Amino acid sequence: MFPPRLKRNQIVLAVFLILSVGVLTLHWRLGTDSFFNQTQRVVVGLTGPLQSGFSKITRPFKNGLRYVREMGSLRRDNTRMKGEVTKLREEVISLREAKRENKRLKQLAGFKEDKYTTLAARIIGNSPNNWQATVVIDKGSAEGVALRMPVVSGEGLVGQISKVSSHVSEVQLILDQKSGVGAQIQKRGEKGIIQGDLDKEPKLNFISKDSRVKKGEAVITSGLGGIFPKGILIGFTSEVKLAPYSMYKEIKVTPIVKFSRLEEVLVITNPQPKIPWKKE
Amino acid sequence: MSPFSFGILLLLVSFILDVVLAPHFRVMGVQPDLVLLFVVCYALVEDSLVGSAIGFFGGLLEDLASTGVVGLNAFTKTLVGYLSGLLDHRVSKWMFFPLVVVFIATIFNELAFEGLLFLLGEGVPFTKAFFRIVLPVAIYNSLLAPLVYSLIKRIFLRESQVPSFRLDEKAFKLKEK
Numbered sequence: 001m002f003p004p005r006l007k008r009n010q011i012v013l014a015v016f017l018i019l020s021v022g023v024l025t026l027h028w029r030l031g032t033d034s035f036f037n038q039t040q041r042v043v044v045g046l047t048g049p050l051q052s053g054f055s056k057i058t059r060p061f062k063n064g065l066r067y068v069r070e071m072g073s074l075r076r077d078n079t080r081m082k083g084e085v086t087k088l089r090e091e092v093i094s095l096r097e098a099k100r101e102n103k104r105l106k107q108l109a110g111f112k113e114d115k116y117t118t119l120a121a122r123i124i125g126n127s128p129n130n131w132q133a134t135v136v137i138d139k140g141s142a143e144g145v146a147l148r149m150p151v152v153s154g155e156g157l158v159g160q161i162s163k164v165s166s167h168v169s170e171v172q173l174i175l176d177q178k179s180g181v182g183a184q185i186q187k188r189g190e191k192g193i194i195q196g197d198l199d200k201e202p203k204l205n206f207i208s209k210d211s212r213v214k215k216g217e218a219v220i221t222s223g224l225g226g227i228f229p230k231g232i233l234i235g236f237t238s239e240v241k242l243a244p245y246s247m248y249k250e251i252k253v254t255p256i257v258k259f260s261r262l263e264e265v266l267v268i269t270n271p272q273p274k275i276p277w278k279k280e
Numbered sequence: 281m282s283p284f285s286f287g288i289l290l291l292l293v294s295f296i297l298d299v300v301l302a303p304h305f306r307v308m309g310v311q312p313d314l315v316l317l318f319v320v321c322y323a324l325v326e327d328s329l330v331g332s333a334i335g336f337f338g339g340l341l342e343d344l345a346s347t348g349v350v351g352l353n354a355f356t357k358t359l360v361g362y363l364s365g366l367l368d369h370r371v372s373k374w375m376f377f378p379l380v381v382v383f384i385a386t387i388f389n390e391l392a393f394e395g396l397l398f399l400l401g402e403g404v405p406f407t408k409a410f411f412r413i414v415l416p417v418a419i420y421n422s423l424l425a426p427l428v429y430s431l432i433k434r435i436f437l438r439e440s441q442v443p444s445f446r447l448d449e450k451a452f453k454l455k456e457k
Contacts, residue, residue: 009329009362016336016358023340024351028400036350043344047299054300126303128345129353130310130413131393131404162347170347177404198404198412200309 041165044136048168051125052138116229118266119144124168133176133196137265140167148227150268156233156256157181157221158265173259174202174234182224183234185213191222194234194253201238204251211249215240219253229268287322287334290432294318295341310416313386315342317421319357320364320385321378321429325436328365335361349400356392360385378429383422390414
């Protein structure tokens, strides 16, 4: 019925499709410690040095471009920031006093102070496809990085470690659609979950429709879930809507971290978390 | 060198470029899918047999370089490679041929990928995904298509000078057109 060549091609197509479905099913069923995950780690480990080398070459050009682009706004920012510095100095003095008082009271009440050890890492690569929001960093298990460790920057929360190789790791950003972070509105204490949404602005889910949350309120990690320590700044609410037929509000959050400009991050390698780190 | 092993060699190059270079050239939040671009263009120059094989291995490599489920890209790119290889070479002289084929192939690939994600329970809002990812990637890929297609065609014709029955036959057909 078919010319022999066409039939042969169809058989080959069927074989490859069956193989794909087989691999897909196996990986789906075997979970995180399967052969496929180990191979994924090896591939990340192999491509890491290439990404690192390329980002080293392009960094001076990128920095130069950024400098030229931002030159116009530097003077304006400088004037504005001078005014802010005066205000902040006064605030720092009162906060130092509050911190001392807080420490004294914690000691009196027998509270243990949370201290986090961090490891600085440089971003050497980005997500290899458009459906994931991840970055690759130049530190791995050899430097003490483990799966699910929280990653922050000087500004706020970045994400968590999603894959670890010996000298390279992958960080799942809070923008990733599979990412979920326990969060709370700082001012009101109302808790929800920050979830990625194929967007530059993740959603803050599970905030009751009766909440009085407004645009511009700070959102921090709630500490629930045992992965992220409490109190790390995530961002500010940028859109608050009442969804019809829903028990919850539709809230969008503008992350404090500018992910497109991110170059260095800190991995929190706290040795005594509430839930033990899952080791690969 | 056989068309398949030659294709695998070029596929590795496009995969490395996809992982190392493409993320630095994001426009509107998306980067081009260089592996898909290569699979489609190579299948157009070759046939559906080589297209499906190159598609499978290209997709598998992409899956292994990601955090997602292994097999998703392998499945969609096998199909795309096969279908692209079925296209008649006689229309390949049309100036916009690679551009249109790559545009349609990317839309097909991304929608198939989205469909599989949905079946695995990881579905994303369709309209949002279409306008944020599928359409921009299709435009980006198709803009690069004429360059990649002409490059592959040129390399392929040069490679076909090596004595090999299938390649000689192919080169003869291309020259004939």
